[in-house]
Amino acid sequence: MTEDIKVDLELDLRGLRCPLPMVRVSQNITKVPVGGIVRAVTTDAGSLADITSWARTTGNEIIKKEQGDKDIVFFIKRSK
């Protein structure tokens, strides 16, 4: 696991289905300061594309993605 990225907020979104994972990310991103990092863990396969697109449309940045057996881990930087 990556330990060198400083995470400001952890989001456990495992078990949630579309469209909830991206909605929870969008609702929680403002809880970290601009430049802060949210680490979100999902299990919904569609969230891989969804959260990636969400970041593009909202101008936030995914600095790292990790895909395990079940879990998908996003490190999302709040850009504005």
Next chain:
Amino acid sequence: MTDKLQEETRERRKATIFVISGDFEKLFAAFSIAIGAAASNMDVKMFFTFWGLRALKKNVRTGESLFARMLGILEGGDINKANPGKYGFFGLGRWMFKKMIKNKKVAGLAELRRLAIELGVEMYSCDTTMEVMEIPKEKLIDEVADTVGVGWLIEQAQQSDFTYSF
């Protein structure tokens, strides 16, 4: 134009969603897309007409005249009574769908609507169909922003980055 510049020179993006159906899967898709757009920083407006009004109805009887009362009985109940467009089987399909959705931890219709409201999605009802079907404003949920018509819808559609209809 760079993304940043484009963003600065443009106001928030807009989406308009037109809902004429009261079918479970269409309402499900309409609310999911509304929520997704709102979460993507868009201003979202939903317009409900005909059977789509079910999505805004309180769980109360509607209709004064004979035909409207009959319709009120046949179309009884609120958003939780939305039947799937296929395999309705007099409520069996609805029951089965709800169970399947719950088992997979997918949000139900009422939850999706609540989330949409929470995210600032605005909901509008169609004036003329409310009149015809005798569903007065008081029988719709309090969150309905306004009762409007086609002129309003055209204006919203013109200003929108996308419109969907269900």
